[in-house]
Amino acid sequence: MDNLKSYEEDIYKCSRCALCQSVCPVYKATLNECAVSKGKFNMLNGILKGELSFSKRLKKYLDMCTGCNACKNFCPSGIDARKIFIAAKSEYYANHRFSILEKFLSSYFLFSFILLISKPCFALYRFLRLNKVVTLFFAVFEKTFLGRKILLINSLALQRFNVSNKKHKISGKNVVYFEGCFNKYINPQTEDAVRCILNKSGINLVKKKFKCCGVSYLSDGNVREFEKIAVHNLSQLSNDDNLIITDCASCKSTLDSYKDYVTASDSINLNFETQSVSDLIRNYRFKSKNHCRIAVHIPCHEDTKFVDIVENIENAEYVKVEAEDSCCGFSGLFSVKFPEISLKISKSKAQHYLENNVDFILTTCPACILGLEQGLIETGCYSNKNRPVVMNLYVFLASYCDII
Ligand code: SF4
Ligand code: SF4
Incomplete structure (x- = not known):
């Protein structure tokens, strides 16, 4: 991984044109x-010149970024800001002492x-039908900050749709599947949906003992922890495993970045x-069982746009x-460190839908x-039965559509 000094020229390339301000959600x-x-580069310039010390406050400003890459895509100088912030934050991690508690928390x-305990907790939550209880009192929960956090957890418990979880035995091609920790522990329906859809292609998804992809460690600049996760995940691959399939945009972009942080060895397959x-x-054709209006949210790290799949669903109207x-x-972690900003961005986004x-x-x-979901909750529309349903694309295709 490159250090902050190696990005000096990139930081210097910033012309202070301020165009990034028009796209930065934060x-x-x-x-x-x-x-x-632009502002973060000013600070980093000060650090590189020795005029500023890399304080906790400065790290906080660097953390004040969702890593969305909007500025990179817009910057006339083509500066990859997220990479530079990660390099800077990783130096902060390397050069600062952390208390035992801080180390434990991160x-x-x-x-x-x-993650491990969230699985039985959600199962118990659903078993006790607490989601139904919370649903009955949406209007009450909506009124307080804590209530809205409960609604957010509840929205996860409500992510249950009619997807077949029958394990298909396919005698086709075996391909490694990276299911991601969220799907593994909280919403296994996504995996069921993906298996259900890929059944048609004769692709047999093979799971390995993967950990989380490590995206939150990378974004936080905790590169040492990230590299350990990457090494673990890569050591699960055999030399023949040259393709990893994933349904999560963030996992995919993080897996792609492993090659920038880990060196190939006998036990590490980077091929x-x-x-x-x-x-x-x-190339599949889907037909919605009921006519509906569908909008999409394209994740910041989604490099394979899926809008055409949605546009081509029969009996459904894609709304741009x-x-x-x-x-x-x-x-x-951004939503944990800066909850107010996170909610504001989500709310403004939800209003468009x-x-x-x-x-x-x-x-x-x-x-x-x-x-x-948190954006919709913030708009106060949660008790409205006609509010949009937020759903994973593949879960929608497997539960609301037929493959034709
Ligand atoms: S758009 Fe690029 S060059 Fe312009 S201020 Fe932002 S980072 Fe600097
Ligand atoms: S990557 Fe960070 S600084 Fe750049 S636009 Fe997104 S939030 Fe703003």
Whole structure:
């Protein structure tokens, strides 16, 4: 991985034109110049010249970024801001002492423990039908901050649709499947849906003992922890495993970035490509069981656009919503560190969907489902039965459509 010094020229290339301000969701929500890449480059320049020390406060400003890449795609100088922020934050991690508590809170051990217990917790929540109870009192929960957080957790429990979970035994091609931690522990329906759809192609998804892809560690700049996760995941691949299929946009882009952080060795196979499920089903034809209006949210790290799949669903109307490809505001740790900004971005995004009166909002990243749900909750539309249903694209195709 390159260090901050190696990006000196890139940082210098910033002409301070301020064009990035017009696309940065965090700047739009805060009007804080330190939030956008231009302002962050000013600070990093100061660090490189020795005029500023890399304080906790400065790290906080660097964290004030969803990593959406909007500024990269818009910047006339073509600067990859997210990469530079990660390099800078990783230096902060390397050069600062952390207390035992801080180390524990950011450890993969704690993260995986939370994921592990969330599975039985959600099962119990559903078994006790608490989702039905919360649903009955939407209007009450909507009124308080804590109530709206409960609604967000409840929205995860409500992500249950009529997908067959029959394990298909296919005698076709075996391909490695990276299901992602969210799907593995919280919403296994996505895997069921993907298997159900890919059944048609004769593709047999093979699972390995993967950990989480590590995206939140990478975004936080905790590169050491990220590299450990990457090494673990890559060591699960055999030399013949040259293709990994995933249904999550963020997992795919993170798996792709492993090659920038890990070196190939006897036990590490870097000779692999990743492919999104949407690429595999681009030529399928789907027909919605009921007529509906569908909008999409394209995750920031989605490199294989899936709009054409939605556009081609028969008996459904694709509604192009303004800013369908803008950040949902969730972005993992960002929503924990800056909840107010995160909610503001999500709410403004959700309003576009409400204005267009759509039945479904489809996306391909579990974190974006949370961003969209929290946005809808913030608009106060949750007790409205006609509000849009946020759903994973593949779950929608497997439960609401026929393959024709
Ligand atoms: S758009 Fe690019 S060059 Fe212009 S201020 Fe932002 S980072 Fe700098
Ligand atoms: S990556 Fe997104 S959130 Fe971060 S500075 Fe660029 S536009 Fe703003």
